[in-house]
Amino acid sequence: MASQLPPEFIVKIDYDHCRRCRRCVMNCSFGCMQFKDKVVPDHKKCVACHRCVTFCPESAITIAKNELAYKENANWLPEVRQNILKQAETGGILLAGMGNPRPFQILWDHMLIDACQVTNPSIDPLREPMELRTYLGKKPNLLEFTDRNGEVDLATTLQPQIKLDVPIVFAAMSYGAISLNAHKALALAAKRSGTLMNTGEGGLHEDLYSYAGNIIVQVASGRFGVHSEYLNTSAMVEIKIGQGAKPGIGGHLPGEKVGEEISKTRMIPAGTDALSPAPHHDIYSIEDLSQLIYAIKEATDYTKPVGVKISAVHNVAAIASGIVRAGADVVTIDGFRGGTGATPMVIRDNVGIPIELALAAVDQRLRDEGIRNNASILCAGSIRNSADVAKAIALGADAVVIGTAALVAMGCRVCQNCYTGNCAWGIATQKPELVRRLDPQVGSERLSNLLKAWGNELREILGSLGVNSIESLRGSRERLRGINLDEQTLKLLGIKPAGIGQ
Amino acid sequence: MRSNCYIPSGCAVSGMMSESGKRVDGSDIIKSIALMHDRSNGLGGGFAAYGIYPRHSDEYAFHMMFDNISVKESFEDHFKDRFDIVLDEKIPIRPGAVFEDKTSGRYNGYGTHPIINPPLLWRYFVDVPESKMKFVSESEYVVEEVMEINSTIDGAFVASSGKNMGVFKGVGYPEDIGVFYKLDEYKAYIWTSHGRFPTNTPGWWGGAHPFSLLDWSIVHNGEISSYGINKRYLEPFGYKLELRTDTEVVAYLFDLLVRRHKMPIELAVKALAAPFWKDIDRMPEPEKKIATCIRQVYGGALLNGPFSIILGHNRGMVGFNDRIKLRPMTCARKDDTLYMASEESAIREIAPDLDVVWSPRAGTAVIGELNEEVV
Incomplete structure (x- = not known):
């Protein structure tokens, strides 16, 4: 018909x-x-x-x-x-790609950033040092020192910390959802820009093993491509519980995309569907999650931070607190606008909450419980420009995660047809004739350019705020004001309305 | 008494300490801060003095400000159950006092701004009852009580709460405040002082500097642009930031890092005015590791924005600037006396013949300590 x-x-x-x-x-x-x-x-x-x-x-x-x-x-x-x-x-079921496109209020666009005038001078980032360096990982609440006849040394040993030169990491996008060339471009760019890419749940192709220091390897419910060498070929390991575009939903890579290379990388027979269950079938509770966190820490000999990624759902603050107490060193929160290669449209468009509110709630909750230092917070789910980055960090994020923005930098036109496998730009496809349209070198240069541009814009913002280090903006909600927001939203975001002084 | 206005501050600072513990009266410090008259605007001045209560040196000296007599009564009702009051008395003052001396500066208007409308000023020398220290240390108990008084008793304010020290501050020019409080009658081995130039007009006595908690006192010229995160960093540790001014975070950060976390003062300064990464990366070990870890763990304590600060405590005085030295500070020495001030002229005014004068580098602390043998 x-x-x-x-x-x-x-x-x-x-x-x-x-x-x-x-x-x-x-x-x-x-x-x-x-x-x-x-x-x-x-x-x-x-x-x-x-x-x-x-x-x-x-x-x-x-x-x-x-x-x-x-x-x-x-x-x-x-x-x-x-x-x-x-x-x-x-x-x-209607399928869709990318993130929630519906015209919900974008809270980032209702937040305004402060600047210095007279009483505290702004700083010129072209003339003065302006620091963006960020470390991800669990920090103790205090440092202890030994003093041997005036020779002061550190008595506390810190858990592993990952250095970022710019507080922006690439989002988890699996080899399978995107092409090997896209993965290569991300890895190259992460290395060049001093940040991290994330394998997503599809394992790590052997060609990328040399980028280990700039890679987050993900462990998701399908456990595709997870083996001891994989876990150790990384800067950090992330357990994926949920994703903003499809909270509570598993994944499905159709068999026609599972060619020889993907088959090897994912450790499944070629041509078979790769089905990720909705939950991890060994995690039915927070204590199960804790076991997996420590199993991974054992497998990596406590040399790498272990993070947990969740989607922003109604009770996200309490869940994040549980995750931190379960031993996670990094918590990634993915808002309801976060992207995906394929998701049921009904889920993408109706499930989850905005990342701005989720982030504000999580940061405040961890502070209220006195455990904010115990984990870093990564904020994901539609970070569109450097202003979003600055606002996310001011709300309390340690760093942000960009997926869609990274794809757009590589050529994506956000046509939302990723799940069809026909991506004309060689990104969300496994067809060799399409994949080769994306040159990893060119793609990585475009990605690095984006990070460089955003990094420089962040330096300008910090300079206008009169601070010369990103940690003086991190969590400093005093430097944000809300505009056209209702009282309850302002309260949830922990910011004052525009027009109110300090 | 307490305004809801937030007050960014401009200001002048001056401090002096005798490393041998020799005590001098307050006339010199008044003269020094008087010279920098133009750095203040008459909306606040104050002094911290160490060693002034030798006969009560084992008791906590609470310097209190009350809006009126009924606040004082309700405060005392609250206070007497919490501390053993050894002595309480009015803080001696000269109402309507003015500084009538001359300085070598060009300003000729001294004596025209009498100190008026003071709150009730009272001091209490107290011991912490044994029974209160079952679960917390003595100092922790005092901190909790100070936080509680400042946040719950409307119209009462703890100006200082340390042993053998006190803070004398109010609304007016600092030199007039000094005369008002009869500081020429006190003898101290450390004096710090502050003249204030707020860009707002709250007229609140408690809002003047120094800010003090236990024996920590802070005078500060500048503005803490990182106040938002410093405040949020401190709150989970139980500090209540009620004073609506950025300077109090500095006092609390020192209390947290040095008293509670037992960090050496020079390292605490490395957290508050941290070296840049470009410099840390070139440090030798173990300095590099220590500086890196401090920045990783104490990022929320980093003070950003323009400042020069003098920290006073019972065993010494510490001066330091922000990381790119956006506010002035000059240090000098004469014999066993260490001086620090916003301007060299303020030091020369009281010690014209100095052994050495220098401007500390950005972010580098100048640490003055009492000699070992001084008890």
């Missing part, structure tokens, strides 16, 4: 300028462009990935939204009706 769904986009070709080079046909990985005397688009297949637009030498292609007139209805929006049509046709 032919689909009743209208095309989402209309591909317009300016035939006066088209020189019929067929580059668009070669570049379109969704089969939208055909050549019959001239380029003929199949509008229904267009996902607005802009690959053809970017590569057309004559700029003869434009993509427009298919502005079909519907009988106006503020409730039964076109998108709602189309989703029903899709499900009526297939009987399936």
